[in-house]
Amino acid sequence: MARLEGKRIVVTGSSRGLGRAFAIAMAREGARVVVNGTNAEALAEVEHSIRDAGGDVVAVRGSVAEESTCEALVTTCVETFGGIDVMVNNAGIVRDRTLLKMTMEEWDDVVAVNLRGAFGCTREAARAMRETGGHIIQIISNSGLSGGFGQANYAAAKAGMMGLLRTAVLELTRLGIRTNAVWPIAETDMTEVVFTRAQASAKEKGIAAPDPVELGFGKPEEVAEGLVWLASEAAAQFNGQCLTFNGRKIALWTHPEEQHITFRDTPFSADDLAAHFRDVAPLPMYQPRMRPD
Numbered sequence: 001m002a003r004l005e006g007k008r009i010v011v012t013g014s015s016r017g018l019g020r021a022f023a024i025a026m027a028r029e030g031a032r033v034v035v036n037g038t039n040a041e042a043l044a045e046v047e048h049s050i051r052d053a054g055g056d057v058v059a060v061r062g063s064v065a066e067e068s069t070c071e072a073l074v075t076t077c078v079e080t081f082g083g084i085d086v087m088v089n090n091a092g093i094v095r096d097r098t099l100l101k102m103t104m105e106e107w108d109d110v111v112a113v114n115l116r117g118a119f120g121c122t123r124e125a126a127r128a129m130r131e132t133g134g135h136i137i138q139i140i141s142n143s144g145l146s147g148g149f150g151q152a153n154y155a156a157a158k159a160g161m162m163g164l165l166r167t168a169v170l171e172l173t174r175l176g177i178r179t180n181a182v183w184p185i186a187e188t189d190m191t192e193v194v195f196t197r198a199q200a201s202a203k204e205k206g207i208a209a210p211d212p213v214e215l216g217f218g219k220p221e222e223v224a225e226g227l228v229w230l231a232s233e234a235a236a237q238f239n240g241q242c243l244t245f246n247g248r249k250i251a252l253w254t255h256p257e258e259q260h261i262t263f264r265d266t267p268f269s270a271d272d273l274a275a276h277f278r279d280v281a282p283l284p285m286y287q288p289r290m291r292p293d
Helices: 017-028 040-052 067-081 104-129 142-146 152-175 189-205 220-231 270-277
Strands: 008-011 032-037 056-061 086-089 134-139 177-184 242-245 250-252
Touching: 008 017, 008 067, 017 032, 017 040, 017 056, 017 220, 032 040, 032 067, 040 056, 056 067, 067 104, 086 104, 086 220, 104 134, 104 152, 104 177, 134 152, 134 220, 142 152, 152 177, 177 220, 220 242
Parallel strands: 008 032, 008 086, 032 056, 086 134, 134 177, 177 242
Antiparallel strands: 242 250
């Protein structure tokens, strides 16, 4: 039997890129899928691709930044397929600019789609899943875990999605609703700038430009295998986890935890703190390994 046979899944931002690959792979494994995007032509293309391959699909056009779209996605899934089992919060945009130059509009646009949209879809999905249980998957980014140069808006939104995940675990686990996050590393329009920079750097050094695999990037359809597994019963033990997939690399992230913990019976003064931390080295910011050494 197909891995996702009978599962009813919503994939936001699935008219192109990773979302498209997720929706196609899940439908191929037997899921009934709601696809979503703002571009009518691209949305129709993925809908037809899934249907022509024998998949069960329905499309909902609109931006998840709008509450009405979040509601429509879940309502359509429930009314068309009889319920919802998995919500994949994949929709995202970037408006890259360094922090000192970023406009409030660029900040608001990115946060609206990436974080507000994830909240709206998480809330609507959870309301529909509260009697039957389900699974909500947040698609995040290294920017939200380790920061991203020129991506204050995107990094803050993706970090916010991790806060949303942790809160959802606290509130929704008792209802049989699991929540996990995935950092997918793939060749898409959004990551094209990485390859452009790598090619420019290689040209400047007079060396061959690295290919995407050498940079630690997989193809969308390779990364989609991770989503198929995570949405299946084979991953039923995972809840509150953050995973990395790039087709050739898999990893689990730890959650933030305190270090250098000290207790005392009386309050610390500023002088006490100065003395205590005088010989304590600050903790480094973690940067993940993109490929083997």
